[in-house]
Amino acid sequence: MSQDSKSNDIRPAGxxxxxxxxxxxxxxxxxxxxxxxxxxxxSLNLRQVALRADVSLGLVRHYFGSKxxxxxxxxxAVQREIASIFAVVFEVNALESADQQVEKMTQRLIVEVYPxxxxxxxxxxxxxxxxxxxxxxxxxxxxxxxxxxxxxxxTQQLPDGRDRTWAIFQFIFLxxxxxxxxxxxxxILGRDAFETDIIRARVTSMSRMLTSGLLSA
Amino acid sequence: MSQDSKSNDIRPAGxxxxxxxxxxxxxxxxxxxxxxxxxxxxSLNLRQVALRADVSLGLVRHYFGSKxxxxxxxxxAVQREIASIFAVVFEVNALESADQQVEKMTQRLIVEVYPxxxxxxxxxxxxxxxxxxxxxxxxxxxxxxxxxxxxxxxTQQLPDGRDRTWAIFQFIFLxxxxxxxxxxxxxILGRDAFETDIIRARVTSMSRMLTSGLLSA
DNA sequence: TCAATTATTATACAGCTGTATAATTAAATC
DNA sequence: GATTTAATTATACAGCTGTATAATAATTGA
Numbered sequence: 001m002s003q004d005s006k007s008n009d010i011r012p013a014g015x016x017x018x019x020x021x022x023x024x025x026x027x028x029x030x031x032x033x034x035x036x037x038x039x040x041x042x043s044l045n046l047r048q049v050a051l052r053a054d055v056s057l058g059l060v061r062h063y064f065g066s067k068x069x070x071x072x073x074x075x076x077a078v079q080r081e082i083a084s085i086f087a088v089v090f091e092v093n094a095l096e097s098a099d100q101q102v103e104k105m106t107q108r109l110i111v112e113v114y115p116x117x118x119x120x121x122x123x124x125x126x127x128x129x130x131x132x133x134x135x136x137x138x139x140x141x142x143x144x145x146x147x148x149x150x151x152x153x154x155t156q157q158l159p160d161g162r163d164r165t166w167a168i169f170q171f172i173f174l175x176x177x178x179x180x181x182x183x184x185x186x187x188i189l190g191r192d193a194f195e196t197d198i199i200r201a202r203v204t205s206m207s208r209m210l211t212s213g214l215l216s217a
Numbered sequence: 218m219s220q221d222s223k224s225n226d227i228r229p230a231g232x233x234x235x236x237x238x239x240x241x242x243x244x245x246x247x248x249x250x251x252x253x254x255x256x257x258x259x260s261l262n263l264r265q266v267a268l269r270a271d272v273s274l275g276l277v278r279h280y281f282g283s284k285x286x287x288x289x290x291x292x293x294a295v296q297r298e299i300a301s302i303f304a305v306v307f308e309v310n311a312l313e314s315a316d317q318q319v320e321k322m323t324q325r326l327i328v329e330v331y332p333x334x335x336x337x338x339x340x341x342x343x344x345x346x347x348x349x350x351x352x353x354x355x356x357x358x359x360x361x362x363x364x365x366x367x368x369x370x371x372t373q374q375l376p377d378g379r380d381r382t383w384a385i386f387q388f389i390f391l392x393x394x395x396x397x398x399x400x401x402x403x404x405i406l407g408r409d410a411f412e413t414d415i416i417r418a419r420v421t422s423m424s425r426m427l428t429s430g431l432l433s434a
Numbered sequence: 435t436c437a438a439t440t441a442t443t444a445t446a447c448a449g450c451t452g453t454a455t456a457a458t459t460a461a462a463t464c
Numbered sequence: 465g466a467t468t469t470a471a472t473t474a475t476a477c478a479g480c481t482g483t484a485t486a487a488t489a490a491t492t493g494a
Contacts, residue, residue, distance in 0.1 A: 013443035014489025024441080040345075042259035046482065056443045057482090063441095067482065127398045128257075128345065138401045166422035167431050169402060173394025174387060180397060181344045184355045185386065205383035213430040214384050230473035231459025241471080263452065273473045274452090280471095284452065 011056075025063045027053040032074045037121035041071065041129050075126070075133050079140065081119045086144050088112050092151040099211050101152055106207040114199050117179070124179040127172075145171055174206050228273075242280045244270040249291045254338035258288065258346050292343070292350050296357065298336045305329050307365040315369045316428050322365070323424040331416050334396070341396040344389075362388055391423050 016022075031052035036044055046067055050057045064070040089108045092101055113120060123141060126134045146168050153164075178185065178193065185193040192198070233239075248269035253261055263284055267274045281287040306325045309318055330337060340358060343351045363385050370381075395402065395410065402410040409415070 011443070012489075013441095013487065015439095015441040015491065017490065021441085040259065042257065045480090047480090058443060058485095059441080061483070127401055130400050135401065135404050138398075139405065142401070142405055163418055163422045165406070166419050167426075169394070169419070170391060170422065170426055170431065172398070173390045176398070177386070177390030177394055181355075181389075181393070183347050184344055184352065184359070187352050188356065188359055189382070201380055202383050202386070205380045205387065208430075209384075209387055209426070210431045213425075214387065214427040228473070229459075230457065230471095232461065232469095232471040234460065238471090262450090264450090275455095275473060276471080278453070 024053065024055050024059055027055065028060060028063060028070070029073055029077060032070050033078060033122060034118060036071075036074060036125055037118040040125045041134075044071070046070070072133060074122075075137055078119050078122045078126075079137055081116065082123055082141065083144075085112055085116060085119065090144060090148040092148065094151070098152045102207055102210050105148070106203045110200060110203050114194065114196070117194055120175075121179045121182070124176045127176055128180065142168065142172070145175075171210070174209070178202060241270065241272050241276055244272065245277060245280060245287070246290055246294055249287050250295060250339060251335060253288075253291060253342055254335040257342045258351075261288070263287070289350060291339075292354055295336050295339045295343075296354055298333065299340055299358065300361075302329055302333060302336065303361050307361060309365065309368040311368070318369055319424055319427050323420045327413075327417055327420050331411065331413070334411055337392075338396045338399070341393045344393055345397065359385065359389070362392075388427070391426065395419060 028049060031049045032044070035049060035052065044067070046060050047057055049070070050060060053059075060067075060070055064073055089105060089112050091108075093104075096104075123137075126137045127141075149164065149168050149171065182193050189198065245266060248266045249261070252266060252269065261284070263277050264274055266287070267277060270276075277284075277287055281290055306322060306329050308325075310321075313321075340354075343354045344358075366381065366385050366388065399410045406415065
């Protein structure tokens with residue numbers, strides 16, 4: 001009946017006994033990250049977070065002080081996750097051609113990123129958000145991609161005269177677009193946009209796009 | 218002092234005299250479209266809309282019935298605008314090569330679309346929104362792009378074996394990405410992302426991306 | 435052992451937001 | 465010219481949301 005295995009019995013007020021203790025702070029953080037990843041920052045609702053974490057509203061204040069505090073903590077947690085994912089995905093082997101590097105990068109994307117898709121969705125929400133923290137997080141992301149493109153560059157594969165900054169942004173559009181308009185993609189395909197074979201087709205297509213464009217063979 | 222030329226003197230209740238009549242319905246609609254384009258649907262606030270249109274809150278109900286009614290009317294107005302823009306931008310001349318068509322299309326984008334950038338921002342908000350109307354609007358947009366790609370196809374320029382659906386989506390990512398993460402782009406460039414020369418650089422870069430990829434020369 | 439601290443729920447509250455209704459004034463209609 | 469209708473502001477209200485405070489129960493530590 002109930003979709004989750006959450007207990008419906010109300011917990012009494014007061015510190016729980018040692019043997020039935022849980023990490024409610026972590027539960028709250030995870031709930032917040034999931035809700036933000038799916039619904040964005042605007043629609044984040046503390047009562048919903050508490051419900052999803054199966055704790056009372058008051059604990060949000062206890063552990064995070066305020067809504068802003070919870071968002072901050074979520075941002076930091078996600079930034080750590082993203083950094084560790086990209087450390088793997090954007091690894092560059094200077095001996096290979098840019099085409100090969102891109103090919104490898106996209107393969108790693110499929111393997112490494114999509115089990116952790118929620119962090120990518122969250123990154124998308126950061127990208128379309130306007131506050132200071134979102135700006136800082138996005139800058140970190142931008143610089144990571146920039147670094148990747150520049151290291152490709154060292155292999156002398158990127159044509160001169162191409163606008164580097166826009167190349168980086170286009171890469172970002174292709175990465176974040178799918179997580180941002182996930183719902184519409186699923187509607188049009190008639191299937192969940194993040195099923196493995198669909199991701200595979202998309203990332204393969206992206207790789208070709210990067211190496212040879214939409215039109216050329 | 219006041220950024221707009223809006224009168225600060227309060228209007229009295231009651232129907233205005235014929236000589237001082239205005240189209241308040243249109244004012245409300247325009248205010249709503251602007252606010253949605255900049256802030257999305259989630260943060261749409263009827264009192265803000267009324268303030269921006271320089272009318273009282275009650276008029277929203279009078280003309281549009283409810284918040285949903287106002288959104289609906291905005292959606293319809295924007296869909297009409299977008300359709301008329303795309304009728305021009307996606308015109309195809311079957312005698313030219315796909316490369317040439319894309320080149321022309323991007324030139325038209327610069328000229329036709331960016332004076333009407335707000336409708337594009339609104340389209341972006343529709344794309345990341347989840348309700349039924351947004352879904353329908355996005356489908357219309359998707360089919361317009363699809364139609365363009367298919368007509369390019371008739372000129373026999375698109376390589377076989379390339380996944381058509383993802384090609385369409387990638388085109389969409391490149392079009393909507395910039396309006397969705399406008400703020401971050403402006404932050405990183407240190408300038409407004411929609412100044413003419415910046416748009417020109419971006420669209421040029423997009424055109425090259427479409428015709429020959431990010432890496433090849 | 436008993437006071438302080440920690441983990442937890444419960445309740446209260448004030449501000450914002452969409453909606454509903456009333457009041458006001460001018461035009462339109464008959 | 466009287467009544468209805470249209471355009472407009474004003475006021476009221478209920479529900480939601482973040483925040484604040486109080487209450488409760490267990491652990492920790494002096």
